[in-house]
Amino acid sequence: MMKRIILFLVTTCLVGSHQIIKAQEFGIWYDTEIQTDFHGNYNHVNLLYLSAELSLGNHINFNAATISIAKTREERLIDDRQIFSNIEDDNLPLALAVVGMEWQINDLNTLFMGIRNVNEDYFTSSVTSLFTNSSCGIFPTLSCNLPIANYPLASVGIHYAYNTERFNLLSSIYNGRGYNSWTGRENIWRVSPHKDGIFMITQGEWSLPKSKYFVGGCLHTDTHSEPSSKSALWCYTEQILNDHFSLIADYSHAFGKDCECLDFAGVGFQYEYKKNTIGIFTDYARFCDDTEYATEITYKYQFNNSVFIQASQHIISMSSLHPIGLLRLGIRL
Numbered sequence: 610m611m612k613r614i615i616l617f618l619v620t621t622c623l624v625g626s627h628q629i630i631k632a633q634e635f636g637i638w639y640d641t642e643i644q645t646d647f648h649g650n651y652n653h654v655n656l657l658y659l660s661a662e663l664s665l666g667n668h669i670n671f672n673a674a675t676i677s678i679a680k681t682r683e684e685r686l687i688d689d690r691q692i693f694s695n696i697e698d699d700n701l702p703l704a705l706a707v708v709g710m711e712w713q714i715n716d717l718n719t720l721f722m723g724i725r726n727v728n729e730d731y732f733t734s735s736v737t738s739l740f741t742n743s744s745c746g747i748f749p750t751l752s753c754n755l756p757i758a759n760y761p762l763a764s765v766g767i768h769y770a771y772n773t774e775r776f777n778l779l780s781s782i783y784n785g786r787g788y789n790s791w792t793g794r795e796n797i798w799r800v801s802p803h804k805d806g807i808f809m810i811t812q813g814e815w816s817l818p819k820s821k822y823f824v825g826g827c828l829h830t831d832t833h834s835e836p837s838s839k840s841a842l843w844c845y846t847e848q849i850l851n852d853h854f855s856l857i858a859d860y861s862h863a864f865g866k867d868c869e870c871l872d873f874a875g876v877g878f879q880y881e882y883k884k885n886t887i888g889i890f891t892d893y894a895r896f897c898d899d900t901e902y903a904t905e906i907t908y909k910y911q912f913n914n915s916v917f918i919q920a921s922q923h924i925i926s927m928s929s930l931h932p933i934g935l936l937r938l939g940i941r942l
Contacts (some may be wrong), residue, residue, distance in 0.1 A: 622862050636660040641694050642741075642937035644686055652682040656696040658706070672721070674706040675760050676731075676789075687708030687931050690753065690870070690901050691894055692743040693923040694935060701732050704789035706763055707798055719770045724797055726787065727751075727762040730770070730779050731812055736847045736857045736879050739888045741921045741935060744873065749894050750841040750863040753870040755829045757808045762787025764808075765800050780811040785829060786796035806832040819849040843873075855879045857890070871895045883909045902926040913942050917919060 645651050678701040685697065688906045696873035701717060708724015728746060737745040747759055758764040766783035780940070786807030799805070810824030818835040828840045837840035843861035859875040877890030891904040916939070923933040 613807055621919045633664060634660075634662040635770045637940070637942040640937055642696065643693065644694065647932055647934060650686055652680060652697075653684055654678070654680040654694060654697045655921045660707070662711075664744060666709075669707075670711040670713070672711050672723075673708045676704045676706045677762060679700045683708065684840040687925060687933060689903070689925045689927065689931070690896060691749050691892070691903050691925075692817070693741070693905070693925060693933050695741055695743045695760075695904065698924075701761055701789060704763070705791075706761070717773060719772070721770075722764070724763050725766050725768055725781075725783070726758040726760060726812060727781070727783075728760045730781065731810065731825070734814075734823065734845075734847055734890075734906075735786040736855050736877075737845075738880055739741060739886060739909065740877070740890050740905050740907060741904060741937065742892075742920065742923065744875065744892055744903070745890065746895070748841070748843055748859065748861040749870040750861040750873050750941055751932045754839055754863050754868045754898075755808065755827075755842070756805075757829070758783050758787035762789050763787060763797055765798060772803075775816050777814040777816070777826075778811070779814075781809070783808040783810075783832070785832065800804055802830070804833055805836075806830040806838075819830065821847045836865075837866045839868060853881055855881075859892070867897075870895055871897065877908060885909070886911070899927065 620835040623877040640656045642654050642655065643651060655678065655743040657677040658674060663671040664792060665671055678793045679699050680697060680700060694710045705724050707725050707729060709721055709725065711719060711721045730748050752759050758766065762829045763782040764787045784800050785802065785808050788795050788799060790796045799879065800868055808827065810827035812823060824844045826840065826842045828846055831838045838861045841861055841863045844859065848856040856877065856878050859873065861873045863871055872895040873892065875890060875892030877888060880887045886906045886909040894901045904924045905921055907919060909917055909919040919939065921935040923935065925931045925933065
């Protein structure tokens with residue numbers, strides 16, 4: 610009963626805040642996609658992301674966001690390690706992605722405290738955001754090695770952002786494990802450095818007229834069950850060649866004992882013309898016992914500011930080649 614009451618109150622706050630306080634921001638993101646392995650197997654995946662930002666005055670905002678996931682097939686079409694769809698996960702009726710207070714210290718500095726996940730802030734540049742594979746959303750040197758607050762998980766943390774025209778700095782500290790339960794022993798409010806460790810991540814971004822450079826690193830401290838820390842470094846760049854073409858190149862390496870993914874490298878390009886965007890991205894991931902190559906060819910058509918449709922062809926090479934097709938409809942309100 611208590612769980613139902615909490616779910617009702619959070620949902621009511623998110624919806625009611627937009628209706629009662631007109632000056633506040635309220636958002637709805639909905640993605641629905643059909644997947645096929647071209648052998649008669651299909652999967653239908655849906656993601657609903659609700660968000661709200663309420664101003665409390667004196668440069669203080671209350672931010673909240675929820676995630677809901679539904680799919681028709683219990684198992685994924687292919688057991689690839691990088692995960693070709695960045696929205697697919699187990700069915701999840703309602704989980705918190707963000708809830709907390711944001712302090713706009715001044716025009717350059719922002720501080721957030723509360724529940725959050727790394728996907729809100731990191732690996733969100735314009736070219737990486739085009740692709741539907743999960744490795745563009747967060748490198749596998751982080752997602753495969755660390756039990757962190759990565760979609761659809763979140764945890765208690767503090768996030769700091771420093772933003773100027775040419776340079777941005779992000780720095781966060783989280784509970785070492787991510788969760789999505791509202792209650793129980795492994796609830797999203799849990800803070801346990803002894804058992805879960807602490808996760809620290811930071812990234813710098815340099816913006817030039819026709820290029821962007823990103824350099825970042827993270828550290829996960831040791832825990833009672835895993836007495837060794839793990840870390841990762843990464844860098845990537847997005848280069849604008851002209852009004853239509855952009856290039857992207859990534860590299861990341863993980864450090865520490867028992868890392869599942871040791872190295873990741875990727876390269877690709879994006880072509881934009883009016884409402885059409887075409888992208889190709891290919892990557893290499895070196896795991897402790899194998900390697901995986903993945904290539905995505907994607908086409909996106911933006912109907913207007915709120916609706917787009919996107920088709921992607923994934924070719925994944927493990928012991929053999931595995932083609933996967935994906936058709937996605939996205940709504941942003």
